[in-house]
Amino acid sequence: MSDTLTQKRPSIIVEGVRKTFQIRHTHSMKEAFISRIKRKQVGSTPYNALDDVTFSVAEGESVAVLGFNGSGKSTLLKLVSGVLEPDAGRVLTRGRVAGLIEVGAGFHPELSGRENVYLNAAILGMNKAEIDERFDRIVEFSEIGEFIDQEVKHYSSGMFLRLAFSVAIHVELDVLLVDEILSVGDAPFRKKCTEKIHELAQAGKTMLIVSHNMAMVQELCERGVVIRKGKKVFDGPIAEAVEAMNAK
Amino acid sequence: MTSVDLTGFQTPGRGRGVLDVFNHGYLLRLLIRKGTATRYRNSVLGWTWSYVKPAAQFFIYYFVMGVVLQFHRDVENFAIYLFAGVVAINLFNEAFGNATHSIVDNRALVRKIYLPRELFPISTIIIALIHFLPQVAILLLACILVGWTPTFLSLGAFVIGLVIVLMMSLGLGLLFGALNVRYRDAQNFVEIIRMLSTWASPVLYTIAMVQATLPEWAFRIYMLNPLTTAVELFHYAFWAPTTTTPTDTLAPSIVGDVFLSLGICAVLIVIGQIVFRRFERSFAQDL
Numbered sequence: 001m002s003d004t005l006t007q008k009r010p011s012i013i014v015e016g017v018r019k020t021f022q023i024r025h026t027h028s029m030k031e032a033f034i035s036r037i038k039r040k041q042v043g044s045t046p047y048n049a050l051d052d053v054t055f056s057v058a059e060g061e062s063v064a065v066l067g068f069n070g071s072g073k074s075t076l077l078k079l080v081s082g083v084l085e086p087d088a089g090r091v092l093t094r095g096r097v098a099g100l101i102e103v104g105a106g107f108h109p110e111l112s113g114r115e116n117v118y119l120n121a122a123i124l125g126m127n128k129a130e131i132d133e134r135f136d137r138i139v140e141f142s143e144i145g146e147f148i149d150q151e152v153k154h155y156s157s158g159m160f161l162r163l164a165f166s167v168a169i170h171v172e173l174d175v176l177l178v179d180e181i182l183s184v185g186d187a188p189f190r191k192k193c194t195e196k197i198h199e200l201a202q203a204g205k206t207m208l209i210v211s212h213n214m215a216m217v218q219e220l221c222e223r224g225v226v227i228r229k230g231k232k233v234f235d236g237p238i239a240e241a242v243e244a245m246n247a248k
Numbered sequence: 249m250t251s252v253d254l255t256g257f258q259t260p261g262r263g264r265g266v267l268d269v270f271n272h273g274y275l276l277r278l279l280i281r282k283g284t285a286t287r288y289r290n291s292v293l294g295w296t297w298s299y300v301k302p303a304a305q306f307f308i309y310y311f312v313m314g315v316v317l318q319f320h321r322d323v324e325n326f327a328i329y330l331f332a333g334v335v336a337i338n339l340f341n342e343a344f345g346n347a348t349h350s351i352v353d354n355r356a357l358v359r360k361i362y363l364p365r366e367l368f369p370i371s372t373i374i375i376a377l378i379h380f381l382p383q384v385a386i387l388l389l390a391c392i393l394v395g396w397t398p399t400f401l402s403l404g405a406f407v408i409g410l411v412i413v414l415m416m417s418l419g420l421g422l423l424f425g426a427l428n429v430r431y432r433d434a435q436n437f438v439e440i441i442r443m444l445s446t447w448a449s450p451v452l453y454t455i456a457m458v459q460a461t462l463p464e465w466a467f468r469i470y471m472l473n474p475l476t477t478a479v480e481l482f483h484y485a486f487w488a489p490t491t492t493t494p495t496d497t498l499a500p501s502i503v504g505d506v507f508l509s510l511g512i513c514a515v516l517i518v519i520g521q522i523v524f525r526r527f528e529r530s531f532a533q534d535l
Contacts, residue, residue, distance in 0.1 A: 013257070021533060029433045082261030082362035083532045092257040105360040110286045119282055122275040123363055 009094070010056040011175050011206040012080060016089030019050040019075050019230075049075045051230045052089070057175075059094075062207040064217040064238060066245045067227040073210045076227070077101060077177050080208060095174025095206075098124055102179070104164030109153035113144055116152050117167055124171045134170045141196075142166035143189070162189055169196055176200060178209040194220075214242050261362050265521050266418075268364035275363070279371040284378055298379050299386065302338055306331055313452050323454060324491040325394060331387055332482040333451030339380040340413050340475060341442045346372035347421025348438045351429050355535040365528055366521075369421045373414060387486055394490045402485040409481030412509050416474050419516025426520075426527040430534045449476040450483075455499050471499070474509035481506070 023045040050072045057063045065073045078084040079091050081099045106123040107116050117138055121131045139148050142163040144155075152160060178197065194216065201207055201220060211217050217224070217238065224241025226234035234244035269276055288294040309330055313319045320326035347369035351358060354368050388396075420441075428434040448470075450458065455476075459467055470476065480499045488498065499505055 009253070029431050032431075078532065080260060083358075083360060085261050085529045091260055092254065093260050094257050097260060099361070102360045105356045108282055108286060110289045111282065115282075115285075119278045122278050123357065123361060125363075128274050 008058045008060065011059045011061075011094050012057040012208060013092040014056065014076070014080070014089070015054050015091075017050055017053045017076075017079060017086045017091060018048060018088040019072070019079060019084065020046045020048050020087045023047055048230050050079070050086075050227075053227070053230075053232045054089075055225055055232065055235055057206055057208060059174075059206055060204040061223065062201050062209065062221040064221040064224045064241065065208060065210045065227060066217070066224050066241055071227045072230040073227055074101075074179055077179050077208065077210055081177055093175060096125065096172060097175040097177065098168065098171040098173035099177040100165070100168050100179065101177060103168045104160060107152055107160070107164060110151060112151055113139075113148040113155070113163055117148075117163070120164070120167045121171065124168065126172060130172055138163075138166045138170050141170070141192070158186065158189075165193060169193070169200075173205060175206040175208070178207065178211070218242060263364035263366070265364075265525060266366050266370070266422075266517070268366060269370055272364060272367060276367055276371055276374075279367060280374050280378070283371060283375040287375075295382070298382050302334065302383050303386075305338075306334055309334065309452060319453075324493070325487060328387070328390055328394065328490060329454075329483060329487045330451070331390065332486040333449070333479045334446075335380065335383045335387055336409060336413055336479045336482045337446050337449065337451055337475065338383065339376060339410075340417055340445060340478075342379065343373040343376035343414065343417035344421055344424075345438065345442055346376055347417060348424040348428055348435055350421070351425045351531065352432075352435075352535065359532045359535050365531060366422070366524065369418065369425050373417050373421060376417070377414065391486050391490060396486065396490050399489065402489055405481040406485035408506060408510075409478040409485065412474050412478040412481070412506075412513055415510070415513035415517060416478075419513060419518075419520040422517070422520030422524040426524040426531075429527060429531050445475060448473055449479045451479055455480065459500070471505060472508070472512065474512050477502070477505040477509035 053072075053076065055063075065076060067073045075084065077099065078101075079086055080093060081097060081101060104120075106120045108119065111119065117135065118128075118131055121134070121138075122128075126134075139145070142159075142165070144159060144163050147155065147159065152163075155163070176197075197207070197220060207220070209217060209221060221238050223236065224234070224238040224245075225232060226241050226245045234241055236244075288297060291297065293300065310327060313330065314326050323329050350368035350372045351365060357363070358365060358368075420438075424434045424438050428438075446452070458470055462470060477499070480502060484498060484502065
């Protein structure tokens, strides 16, 4: 962390966060009731996906979250995006947060590409004027062209992902969360996406990136947070973070 | 880190509940448009189904209650009496059923993107309201044919009845929609409520018959059902002006019932919202 960055106010604060998932034993009111009578476990077997994780991301900083599968990286992003709530500690964000997380979740196959662009952009928090203004750029970036008025169910999976990604990346944002998304589409489109993310980083947007692609992460981020089995084990310059991650 | 100035920070995932509808107006409109546009996709008759279904239901009720059980002798313009009640209950059943399923049906979104989740039940209730309008149009047409003219009071009764049905759908919809995420039993329980709703309010019979049959305390309990008030208000709005002796068949204390029902519905919405908030924290992991 350079001095100029630490002087800026943080955009994301993660403080003492714990997320516990319950491995559930009952799935209906009846089961829960009978288990209670029999004095068996009702909710039970907690599992800490994240345990006492603390860090903050300064405004304009790009931070990578590194870790092996199941280490709790995606859970962390979901906590920052608000989809999940922490069981202990707190998460705070400043400004508009948008995520490149499972793009296309809000797409409806029966609607046209155009209708889906509007619907999804609105789901991601934009109003009509903002979408109108960006619409042409979204379509151009996705390279969908004349198919924009076709129903999305007729799209190839590549077209679908390109459009979904294009909507998500054009959202008005201050903080961008990226979860292993750059596996979208063919090589030229991937390159375009990486460039776009670079562009956003250059424009001073705050980024929190989860990826297994070490080359890309080292290129995009200056700092890395390593998570292992739900605990933060390293926080520092990206090159050292990658080493720490591969250490064991 | 605790010394950081926290002004301007938000906790992600905390909305303002039902009130969030007001600052997500555009998204709500799009969700409603999606619901209405995709509802009858790939069907030949399309929107006609919104007429066919209540019509079929009306004819079977009319045949059994009116013709076989000879109700139309006791109740003047029985067809209009019946249809006014049927549309009110249909609106409730549709709105309440949709709202109960709304969170589970939108699991793809709920699990991945944060948006105020109350938007889902609310948008489905408004979609139910849109599908209710053609039925009201038919009812109005029938009323006009038998000489109904709108008065300020009858329109007011209709609007208040509508508000009661929608409030009750929202309150119960929030409650059961949230419970349904963790316990799918909720939707079966809701099916029972929807099945009983037609019979638990004076749709197929008159309130005077209930009053004559039930003891005083049981009648009080019967009258606590806000849907009963709503159905009576619909009767008052559409059916009463077309008859000569409406007072025999309407609720004895309709004004008091209106306030009581609005109060009960408000309490239901508060309970629904509290439970919804409580369960919302774990929607993404339970779906």
